[in-house]
Amino acid sequence: MLIFLLRRLLNLLPTFLIASIMVFVIIYLAPGDFLTPARLNPGISAQQIENLSRSFGLDKPWYVQYFNWMNNMLHGNLGLSFSYQQPVLDVAWPRVLNSLKLVLVNLVLFYGISIPLGVYGAVRQYSLGDRVSGVFFYVLLGFPSFFLALLTIFGILRLRQLTGWHIPLGGMTSDNHDTLSFLGRTWDTLQHLLAPALVLAIINVAGFTRVLRGQMLENLRSDYIRTARSKGVPERSVIYRHTLRNAIIPFVADVGNILPGLIGGAGFVEVVFSYPGITPMLLDSLNSQDFYLIAAFSILPMILLFIGNALSDILLTLVDPRIRFS
Amino acid sequence: MKKLLVLAAALTLGSSMAAPFVWPAKWSADAPSAAKSGGEFRNYTLSDFKTVNPFTSAEATSIPGTMALPGDGLFTQDPTTDEFIPHMADGMPAVSNGGKRFVVKIRQGMKFSDGQAITADDWITTYKIHTDDKVGSNSYDSFFINDKPITVKKLDDYTLQFDFPQTSAEAYATMSYNPWPDHIFGAAYRKGGADAVKALWGLNVDPKTVVSPGPFVLSGYSAGQRAVFRKNPYYGEWNKDSAGKSLPYLDGYSFRIVKDLNAGLASYLAGDIDTYGPRNADDLAQIKKAIDAKTLNATLIANVSPAASSQWITFNWNKADSPFKQKLFRDTRFRHAMSMLANRDAMVQLALGGLGVPTYYSVYPVFKGFINDSAPKYPYNLDGAAKLLAQMGFTKKGSDGVLVDSKGNKLEFTLTTNAGNTTREQLGRIFADEAKKIGVKVNFNPIDFNVLVGQLQSKGESRPFDAILLGLSGGTNIWPYGVNVVPCGTDLHSYNNPTNGACATSQEQLMTKLFYQGQSTVDLKAREAIGSQLLKTEAELQPVIYLVGGSYHVTYNNRLGGQHPRDLMDSYYGSRELPLTFIK
Numbered sequence: 001m002l003i004f005l006l007r008r009l010l011n012l013l014p015t016f017l018i019a020s021i022m023v024f025v026i027i028y029l030a031p032g033d034f035l036t037p038a039r040l041n042p043g044i045s046a047q048q049i050e051n052l053s054r055s056f057g058l059d060k061p062w063y064v065q066y067f068n069w070m071n072n073m074l075h076g077n078l079g080l081s082f083s084y085q086q087p088v089l090d091v092a093w094p095r096v097l098n099s100l101k102l103v104l105v106n107l108v109l110f111y112g113i114s115i116p117l118g119v120y121g122a123v124r125q126y127s128l129g130d131r132v133s134g135v136f137f138y139v140l141l142g143f144p145s146f147f148l149a150l151l152t153i154f155g156i157l158r159l160r161q162l163t164g165w166h167i168p169l170g171g172m173t174s175d176n177h178d179t180l181s182f183l184g185r186t187w188d189t190l191q192h193l194l195a196p197a198l199v200l201a202i203i204n205v206a207g208f209t210r211v212l213r214g215q216m217l218e219n220l221r222s223d224y225i226r227t228a229r230s231k232g233v234p235e236r237s238v239i240y241r242h243t244l245r246n247a248i249i250p251f252v253a254d255v256g257n258i259l260p261g262l263i264g265g266a267g268f269v270e271v272v273f274s275y276p277g278i279t280p281m282l283l284d285s286l287n288s289q290d291f292y293l294i295a296a297f298s299i300l301p302m303i304l305l306f307i308g309n310a311l312s313d314i315l316l317t318l319v320d321p322r323i324r325f326s
Numbered sequence: 327m328k329k330l331l332v333l334a335a336a337l338t339l340g341s342s343m344a345a346p347f348v349w350p351a352k353w354s355a356d357a358p359s360a361a362k363s364g365g366e367f368r369n370y371t372l373s374d375f376k377t378v379n380p381f382t383s384a385e386a387t388s389i390p391g392t393m394a395l396p397g398d399g400l401f402t403q404d405p406t407t408d409e410f411i412p413h414m415a416d417g418m419p420a421v422s423n424g425g426k427r428f429v430v431k432i433r434q435g436m437k438f439s440d441g442q443a444i445t446a447d448d449w450i451t452t453y454k455i456h457t458d459d460k461v462g463s464n465s466y467d468s469f470f471i472n473d474k475p476i477t478v479k480k481l482d483d484y485t486l487q488f489d490f491p492q493t494s495a496e497a498y499a500t501m502s503y504n505p506w507p508d509h510i511f512g513a514a515y516r517k518g519g520a521d522a523v524k525a526l527w528g529l530n531v532d533p534k535t536v537v538s539p540g541p542f543v544l545s546g547y548s549a550g551q552r553a554v555f556r557k558n559p560y561y562g563e564w565n566k567d568s569a570g571k572s573l574p575y576l577d578g579y580s581f582r583i584v585k586d587l588n589a590g591l592a593s594y595l596a597g598d599i600d601t602y603g604p605r606n607a608d609d610l611a612q613i614k615k616a617i618d619a620k621t622l623n624a625t626l627i628a629n630v631s632p633a634a635s636s637q638w639i640t641f642n643w644n645k646a647d648s649p650f651k652q653k654l655f656r657d658t659r660f661r662h663a664m665s666m667l668a669n670r671d672a673m674v675q676l677a678l679g680g681l682g683v684p685t686y687y688s689v690y691p692v693f694k695g696f697i698n699d700s701a702p703k704y705p706y707n708l709d710g711a712a713k714l715l716a717q718m719g720f721t722k723k724g725s726d727g728v729l730v731d732s733k734g735n736k737l738e739f740t741l742t743t744n745a746g747n748t749t750r751e752q753l754g755r756i757f758a759d760e761a762k763k764i765g766v767k768v769n770f771n772p773i774d775f776n777v778l779v780g781q782l783q784s785k786g787e788s789r790p791f792d793a794i795l796l797g798l799s800g801g802t803n804i805w806p807y808g809v810n811v812v813p814c815g816t817d818l819h820s821y822n823n824p825t826n827g828a829c830a831t832s833q834e835q836l837m838t839k840l841f842y843q844g845q846s847t848v849d850l851k852a853r854e855a856i857g858s859q860l861l862k863t864e865a866e867l868q869p870v871i872y873l874v875g876g877s878y879h880v881t882y883n884n885r886l887g888g889q890h891p892r893d894l895m896d897s898y899y900g901s902r903e904l905p906l907t908f909i910k
Contacts, residue, residue, distance in 0.1 A: 032776020038384075039783055039817065041800055042808025045467050046817050051459040085382045086528040094549040150588055157592045161621040169596055170589050171551055171582065175368075178546065272586045274593075276374075276550025280585045284374065289776075 001317075005310055012306050016299075020073075021066065023298040027291060028062040034082045034289045056082050069292065078299075079292030083285070088296045092281065096300070098172060099277035102200075102270070105193045107258070110201040110208070117205065118212030119244060122220060125213075137206035146268035149199050153272065156195065168192045170274035196273040208251075215247035249320050255312035257305075347413055347433070351568040352406055354906045355891045358569035365909025366578035367886065370590055370599045374550050374583050378536055379527040380506050381455050384464045387581065389553055390504075394540030395904060399502030400430055400449075400486075405890070405899040408695065408803055408850065410498035414444070414505070414539075416484075425493040425848055428501060432484045437560035438507050439543040446480040448505035448539070451512035453478040456503070460520035467809075468500055471845075476500060493846045495805045495853050507537045541565070541574040541905045555579040565905060575888065575908035595622055600883040601901075604628075607679035613881055626881040631896035632683050632691040633876040635799035637753060639664065639741065640870045642794075643822040643830055646787040650735045655792075655821075656830065659714045661868040665704035666711035667760045673874045677752035681877040687861055688811075691875055692897050693803045695850075698858035701865040712764045720765075729765035738767035742781070743795040745772035753873055754795050785823050794820070795873075803898055805844055805853060807860065812841040821869040833867040885910050 035052055038044050053059045057068070069079055078088040117137075121130045140148070156167050168174065172192050173185075180188055219225060220243055228238050270277040278297065285293035316323050351358060371387040380390035397403070400415040412418055414436060419428040436444040456463045457475065469476050474491035481487050488501050514522040527536060529547060536544045542555035555578060562572025582599055584590035591609055594602035595616045604610050604626075616622035641661060645652040654660050670684030686703040689696045704710075720729040720737050729737040741758065743750040751772055758768035781791040798818070801808060811818040814834050815827020822830045829835045837860055844856040878897035882889065888906040895901045 030776070031774055031780060036776045036779050039779055040796075040798065042798055042811045042818055043467065043800060044464075045470075045810065047473065048459075048467050049817075051466065052462050055460060055462045083384075084376045084529065085379070085524055086377070086530075090528065090530055098550070153589055153592050157596050160596050161616075161619075169592050169598060170584070173548065173551065175552070175554075175580070177548075270585075272589055274551075274582070274584045274586060274589050276548070276583070280550060281374065283585075 001314075004313070008306065008310060012302075016302060019302055020070070020295070020299060023295050024062060024066045024069070027289070027294055028065075030289065032289060033058050034291065036289070065291075069295065078296045081285075081293045082290045083288050083293075084290075088292050092278075092293065092296055092300075095276060095278045095281050098275070099270070099279075101172075101189070102193055102197055102275060102277055105190070106197040106200040109197050110204060113201060114205045114208040115212065115244075118209045118247075119216060119239060121209060121213040122216030122243075123239060125217065134206075134210070137202065137209060140202050141204075141206040143203065144268075145199060145203050146272050148203060149196065149269045149272040152195055152199055168195070170272075172276055192275075196269050196275055200269050212247060212251070215250065216243055219243045219246050245319060249316070252315050252319050253312055255308060255315055258308060346435075346564045346566045348566050348568055349573060349903070349906055350404070350406075353890065353894070353903055354888045356887045356889075356908075358567040358571060361567065361571070361575050361888060361906075361908045362910065363571070363575050363908070364577045366580060367576050367904075367907055367909065368580050368582065368598070368600045370582045370584045370593065370602070372584060372587070372590070375529065375547065375553055375581075377528060378531050378544060378547070379524070380504065381461050381463045381511070382524055389544055389547070390506075392553075392555060392579070392581070393536075393538035393542050393544060393558075394504040394506075397502075397903075398504050398540040400432070401498045401502045403499075403804075405894050410502070413502075419488075419501075423489070425497075426490045428488040428490075428497065429481065430486045430488065430501065432486065433564060434484055436539070436564050439538045439558040439560060440507075441560060442507065442509055442537075444505060444539055445483045445508075446486050447483070447508040447512065449486055449503075450478060450480050451508040451515065452503060452506045455506075455511060455515055455520075455523055458520050458523075461523055465503060468496070468503070472842075493848055495845055495847055496802075497848060499802065499804055505539055507539075510535075510537060542579050545578075550583055552583060553581045561905075567906065574905040576904075579904065594881075594883075597622065597883065600886050602881055604879045604881060607681060610681075610879060623884045624881055625884055626879075627892070627895070628879050629681060629877045630880050630901070631878050631898075632685075633799075633878045634690045634692050634801070634897045635797055636685060636688065636690060636875060637750065637795070637797040637873045638688075638870045639668075639757070639793055639795045639873065640782070640820040641739075642789050642791050643869075644787055644789045644824055645792075651739065651792060654718075654737075654739075657718060658867065659718055661871065662704050663711040663714040665868055665871045666707040666714070667764070667766065668757055668871060668873055669706045669760050670874055671706065672760075673753050673756050676756060677749050678874060678876055681879070682874050683877070685872045685875045686865065687872060688864060688870065689806045689857070689861060690801070690897075692878075693806045695803065695854050696806050696857045696861070698861045701858075701862040703865070704868065706760075708760070708764050715764070715766070723765045726767075727762075727765055728767045736767065737765065738769070739792040740769040740771055741793045741795055742771050742773050742778060742791060744775035744778050746775070747772075749876075750795055750797070757795070757873075782820050783817050783823075785827075786825050789823065805857070807841055807844065807857070809841075809845070812860075813838045831867065833863050834869075837863050837867075 034056060035049055035058065039049060057065060072079055080086065081088050081091050084091045117133055124130055153169055156169055159165065160167055168191055172189060174188050177185060177188055225238060225243060228242055267279050270279040271283065282297045285297065373385060375389050376385055377383050378389045383390050397413055399413065401410040402413040404411050414433055416431040416433045419430040421428055432446060438444055453469065455461055456465045457469045459466065471491050471494055476491065477489045479487040490497060494500065511523055511526065514526055533544045533546055538558050541558055541561045543558045544553065545556040546554045557574055557577050561574065565573040567573055582593065584593060587605065591602060591612060593599050595612065604613060610626065610628050613624065613626050617624055617626060641655040643652065643656050645655065674680060674682045674684060683691055685691060687697065687701065691697060715729060715737065719731040722730055724730050724736065741754055743754050754770045758770040761768045778794060778796065782794055782796065784790060808818060810816045813819065814829040822834065829838060840856055840860040840863065844853050844860065847853040847856060880895055880901040882901065887908045887910050889902040890899065
């Protein structure tokens with residue numbers, strides 16, 4: 001297993017190198033730079049633009065900037081963000097943690113809703129509940145996530161105006177967050193996470209549920225299930241221990257994509273809910289052409305993809321007895 | 327000897343014991359007796375804060391800019407008269423050397439939020455750091471006039487001497503920078519230079535170590551979510567309201583970071599934030615609806631004043647690759663005709679939803695003192711435009727309906743703007759549609775913003791665009807002409823920018839001369855007179871066609887008090903003074 005993971009790491013190096021050069025070239029090819037908006041300021045002189053350009057290192061050709069960056073990377077330094085004038089990692093890391101919280105709650109909700117629904121749909125195929133939930137979630141599947149998020153916000157606003165309940169409209173914590181006890185803080189954060197996480201989750205429920213339902217149906221018809229049933233295994237055990245465990249294997253293989261997907265996935269929902277995750281910062285950095293911040297956000301998913309894939313390999317060995325890395 | 331005399335005069339002027347600065351009652355709509363102390367004003371901002379460091383900060387809404395307000399310098403602009411009055415200075419300065427030397431007495435008894443006295447050293451250190459080009463401060467330019475530095479000297483702990491290379495309209499604004507603590511920044515600067523200063527006060531700074539000269543000091547920042555400020559207790563020792571009460575009234579002030587404006591509006595409607603900047607008719611309607619339905623107890627004032635920004639079309643005079651277009655764009659009659667094609671009323675109605683004003687000059691309409699009504703305007707007039715074009719030889723239309731001259735040149739050009747700016751896209755379409763009516767073919771083409779800026783700023787005999795529709799904002803009512811815009815050869819002299827930067831017309835030469843003349847005129851009335859002449863020259867030449875300006879709207883939750891009286895509110899001075907704001 002360890003050798004397998006090490007080999008994986010070695011494979012990553014050339015990929016990483018090529019990807020990093022591509023990121024750099026693409027950002028460099030994009031017209032303008034971090035100082036473009038400043039050039040439109042009637043009060044800033046050409047001399048000052050030149051000073052800034054020099055102090056940001058923007059006056060050097062891309063390959064010089066790239067080698068400096070690579071060199072810094074090897075020393076564990078992702079460079080300085082232009083707009084924050086701070087090390088990129090210091091600026092980005094809190095956002096990564098925030099996004100992880102959101103996506104974790106989203107995953108719990110997502111699997112909490114879609115696995116039971118998929119199982120129910122297979123066991124009670126064509127029942128009223130199966131059809132209604134199918135139609136409902138398919139309709140939601142067609143909504144862009146940011147639009148559903150906006151609808152949710154205005155729904156909460158109406159509810160607040162009508163009932164006076166204090167339901168959070170956005171953000172990650174309340175104003176008095178710092179004064180709360182540990183439990184209070186956790187509950188406060190969870191309250192803020194619930195709406196965006198739910199929006200993210202239900203958008204994707206339809207797809208997953210339908211595929212799981214299909215997998216379950218296929219497995220339910222297979223010989224080993226018939227054998228199990230004829231041997232008198234209780235129905236509950238047949239469904240959850242035997243069928244579900246096999247039906248879920250293709251999804252486990254896909255776990256590797258979840259981690260990097262977290263970054264793109266929480267996306268516009270974070271923006272609409274004013275949630276301080278990665279996406280709002282990434283959009284800002286793209287907008288302002290904050291070179292090293294963009295580079296970091298492009299490199300991070302690659303590392304996450306590696307970790308995610310390694311994780312899914314390990315998980316596969318746990319759920320699928322046929323897979324061994326020895 | 328002369329120096330000594332001036333010094334002696336300055337010392338006698340300021341030798342009496344410093345009194346607190348009293349905030350005039352006329353700056354607030356509420357009487358001081360109505361004001362209560364305590365509470366928190368909850369504001370919002372669209373972009374995340376980038377730093378706590380006042381020397382590297384560049385955003386419009388910033389943490390250092392909130393701790394120490396623009397008026398927390400030696401002098402502050404009185405919104406009722408536009409004149410500068412002493413704030414951190416003990417009185418108006420002693421002026422000598424033909425208006426180039428200012429000796430300023432500093433008000434005594436002022437303290438930073440950590441209790442340390444604010445003295446001349448703090449101004450000197452702040453000046454030194456701002457003018458170190460390795461720091462990259464946004465204020466760098468303000469300490470230079472035509473590349474010549476302004477110098478600041480300490481005469482004693484409470485006396486500063488400013489020497490300007492020439493007289494300057496901006497002198498009081500230049501001297502009015504916020505002083506930051508020498509015991510923090512000076513100490514770091516002397517030890518580690520620019521890098522040590524830049525390394526201070528990032529977003530992860532411990533708020534306990536942050537020190538402010540202004541009414542508020544940072545008490546907490548949560549990444550991407552909010553910045554919270556608490557009152558600086560020492561500010562109230564030298565800032566009083568007209569009844570003698572210490573300012574600010576508020577205990578706290580906070581900014582929520584709202585990336586999505588719809589979510590911001592929802593927060594305002596829900597009462598989570600105390601104020602909001604309505605963008606358009608939709609926002610105004612929603613707020614009005616909530617107020618009428620009594621779900622929101624707030625005040626809404628629409629169309630308070632024109633916004634301090636402009637939208638315009640500029641034509642490229644440097645088109646050596648197309649002699650026809652170069653001659654066309656340089657013809658004053660052509661530009662007058664183009665101004666007459668701009669249906670500004672339709673633009674206000676369709677592109678701004680009725681919330682805006684037609685504009686004809688580079689000076690934002692909100693700077694009323696600098697608007698000269700006798701300057702020519704070329705309002706919407708299709709017949710007039712057609713006549714002017716006919717004078718230029720465009721009398722016939724081709725089979726495609728486009729005007730041609732006797733040599734068969736079609737009256738056609740490309741107009742670009744930055745894609746994604748829906749207002750500008752609509753302005754461009756309206757202009758192109760109107761132009762089509764009299765046979766002028768405008769190929770309207772929104773392109774990437776950065777490409778556009780590159781084109782606008784390009785220099786040379788053959789620059790890569792025909793016409794650009796863009797906007798500018800920024801500037802003050804002290805001298806509302808851009809140092810980077812009016813003089814020939816500067817980066818935003820967008821219509822004519824040849825390699826050698828020379829003016830192409832006598833009007834440009836006159837405008838350049840008037841610009842520098844106004845820039846060096848200290849007296850406001852005299853400056854306004856020069857500005858008026860500049861405006862007239864510019865309007866006659868019409869190098870840039872000004873289109874429309876948006877409106878500034880104000881809305882705030884009724885739990886807030888202490889806003890400006892209605893006639894003081896505008897997009898330049900805003901709707902309130904933070905120290906005079908209170909929670910009812």
